[in-house]
Amino acid sequence: MRKPVFISSQAYDAIYHSPVAPLGIKMQNSRLVTIDWLLEADAASTAPSKAVTGVVRILDQYFDDPSSTTAIACSPTGTAFQQRVWRALQTIPPGEVMTYGQLAKKLKTSSQAIGQACRTNPIAVLIPCHRIVAAKGLGGYMGRRRQLQIKKWLLHHEGVMWL
């Protein structure tokens, strides 16, 4: 349902051009609800609203120095289980990784369920689903090769030297 390959900028309140790939930011009632990686940059983004600039500032900070990232108030929509996983993800500090299994044990569930919640993460980067890796390997990142590169980039950016 989420993650259309061809996205028009109108689906987002702003497009953020990160060093890796463009990000689509969506607000709802002045609360952050979605950040998607975009495969196709659409330069014609609308003028950012006031609420978006706060998000942009945090993204700037992250891409400048990931270790100084601050928590953000956001309202991701999802099931109770997903919210629980996402909250847990946000407690993982930059530069550290956890495996699906470890988190599953912590939340008394299965690795596969964790993967599911990660996959449907509505707020890329700020809810760090990229900090969850497989017990043996990198794991996946939204199912596509191009986006696995993004996961790698992010971890590398945070100082996790993988391989």
Next chain:
DNA sequence: GATACAGGCTTGT
């Protein structure tokens, strides 16, 4: 090693 399966939750047929 390799292969098989259950366990847990969501999404897409």
Next chain:
DNA sequence: ACAAGCCTGTATC
């Protein structure tokens, strides 16, 4: 209703 998916530990050959 059912299969499949960013998985992984245990079992079995």
